[in-house]
Amino acid sequence: MKTHFSMKQYLVEIIGKSLQQFDLEEQPDIHIEEPNQPEHGDASCNIAMMLARPLKNNPRAIAQQIVDGLEYDEQKISAVEIAGPGFINFRFADNYLFDELGTILKTGADYGKTDTNEGKRVLVEFVSANPTGPLTVGHGRNAVLGDTVARLFEWTGADVEREYYFNDAGRQMRVLGESVQARYLELLGKDGEFPEGGYEGEYIRDIAQSLVDEKGEELVESKDEKPFKEKAEEEIFADISATLERMNIKMDSYFNEHSLYEDGKIEETIEKLRDQGLVYDKDGAVWFKTTEFGKDKDTVLVKSSGEPTYRLPDIAYHANKLDRGFDLCVDVFGADHIATYPDVMNGIKSLGYDSEKVDVVVYQFVTLVKDGKPFKMSTRKANFVTLDELMDEVGADVTRFFFLMRSPNTHLEFDIGQAKEAGEKNPVFYLQYAHARISSILRKVEDEYDFSGETDLSLLTHPSEITLIKTMLKFPETIANAARLREPHHVITFLNQLASDFTSFYHDCRILGEDEKLAQARMELAKAVAQVLRNGLGILGISAPEQM
């Protein structure tokens, strides 16, 4: 069962009808918004101001004409007013609110689902960290953001696949293998030369140790780093998967960059671009004519060493995604990767693909703050904080919440000390607490009352009750909006408002001890709030506990 933005659609419809009285060349875009001031009603339309110029009349006069021509259902709208420079303000009828409350209760776990992306096949690619070490706090934002964006697409009707792209053939991986090899020899008391710029983390020793345990001295004579690399990749990937699982993230597919070489897609990509006249050879390297697209330099696709730069497989990979028939491919990556994006887009466009089907969620960096000072992390240097360590301290819920609470577009300051001792003050608990409170009340209500007969929701007349219902009604649109913008933090902002409105209600209105009919109505209201909180927290991948 999907929810619809019924009221908004209804208002657009009736206003549109009234507009027919004017001789307009084209139907203007009717925009409905929610006023910040309660005195301005529940919904507002600025159409009269938009029409002032084409109609050569003052906005208030136009608004009056629109309102005069308005036919509306009084069961839905209780008042229409013209205010300020020419806003038309609508007030919802209580009956409408009660009906909608009933819908929330009936729709239950599906309340908030819409069809704005119905029928679309969407691929969300995220994390995509090469297996050179455990996931760090730095990867956390990517992982949680990607997974939550995927959930938002699911809630708007899309068929979503989560994909992890990796490369186990590059220089980094070779250095990783050499690092393990050196530690292995070291553990056996042999001379091992630690590679220049090698991985210094303790986990390298652990991997080496497990090789010693399994193979003994068997690998001492190994000429190359291959067996060490393979072991490292295996263990690190297992570790990464476990971390993701702990964060409530499950990938549907893993895509190895290497497969693009095996099935000839890399070659094919170059040749196709060459056919377009967009590729040429110079100084032993293969160049992409990015100057054609307005860049100030051309870009190397294949180095003179014969090794491709990452852009080439990136283009081939995106072509592959579109070949698989996705309607939309979303990439999640940090601001430091933004430079590749135009090249990839130009690449696939030149190959004849619709680049509109590729979309990017760029997030700004996480600034790690420790002991009040920012510090730089490096997997190679091993001065990083892993996601596992973080979750050991604060749990998965807080971790997810923390990464989602800010707009992706802004720098996220992650104060480790604060996160660790967050406990009581952490905002995620505010939401969970509201849910636990409701659960607790419902348990008690069942002991004390024995409701029978229809619930009369029209007994909900207290301002706190009305506000609470109105807030809940904004949920489906909030989700659709967050999905459209790929910005999960809107869900958090909404849930904070909902939890806050519930606590006001809790403060103002009692359930236990009230007259049976009123208690019944309020209990239904509380149930609806718990449901919406569960749905919202579910989208964020955060638990909604029954008690705390």
Next chain:
RNA sequence: GCGCCCGUAGCUCAACUGGAUAGAGCAAUUGCCUUCUAAGCAAUAGGUUACAGGUUCGAGUCCUGUCGGGCGUACCA
């Protein structure tokens, strides 16, 4: 130099495709636990939305410029 992102309360951040009196949390001050969970509630205080212009009925939001911060601008990923 050029490109992208950001600059909002003491701090961390909101503000839906331009809307009416810019909002939360933390920190500060003051009240509130014999009644459904005080991980809470109520109240007070805190602002020239970096700065200067422009666009219009209306700008935190759009345009131009300046200043400040982050990230790019590799035959690194």
